[in-house]
Amino acid sequence: GAVVSQHPSRVICKSGTSVKIECRSLDFQATTMFWYRQFPKKSLMLMATSNEGSKATYEQGVEKDKFLINHASLTLSTLTVTSAHPEDSSFYICSARDSTPLQFFGPGTRLTVL
Amino acid sequence: GESVGLHLPTLSVQEGDNSIINCAYSNSASDYFIWYKQESGKGPQFIIDIRSNMDKRQGQRVTVLLNKTVKHLSLQIAATQPGDSAVYFCAENIRGGANSKLTFGKGITLSVRP
Secondary structure, three states, X not given: OOOEEEEOOEEEEOOOOXXXXXXXXXXXXXXXXXXXEEOOOOOEEEEEEEEOOOOOEXXXXXXXXXXXXXXXXXXXXXXXXXXXXXXXXXXXEEEEEOOOOOOEEOOOEEEXXX | OOOEEEOOOEEEEEOOOOEEEEEEEOOOOXXXXXEEEEOOOOOOXXXXXXXXXXXXXXXXXXXXXXXXXXXXXXXXXXXXXXXXXXXXXXXXXXXXXXXXXXXXXXXXXXXXXX
């Protein structure tokens, strides 16, 4: 299957700071990337859909000014958690796909906000 | 609203036995289904997929069955191994062309007893 990477895998930050998470498709061009959030022992919750060169589409209840998404190329999308607070602590996972509906997932980023 | 759900939260099987993981979906517009495996602390990993014009698809040690009449999807794992222990998610794709996205079930934990 296709390979998707995420960086960093873990990040600990202080409350009020911003954190950027990168998602890369390593061996295919990702026309669409997705960002999910996952709480312990729960399913994946879609936060936003990102198409290369376009503004991201956010799911209901997700603050677009809080979670900034940029999809500048066909292999890179970034999620920036701005002014992070402890309630933003979670496991963030990206996925990528080409023109087919099959999504390939990154390894996830564990964010802990102190 | 329509959703994808799993019948049981946990499944415990003896090593070497066959495992069957079930999933119910309710959206008749879904045209594509995927099973993912997620190990602790990692991103979901693609296992097998099936389109709505099929009722069975086989992979290596895994088989997916689709019953559109009762909107039921199952994943069968032959000769279950300790490495199969993980959380399994079914996902459905609702037709939407370039705007399609996946809806995930709640997840079922498969525990393999040695």
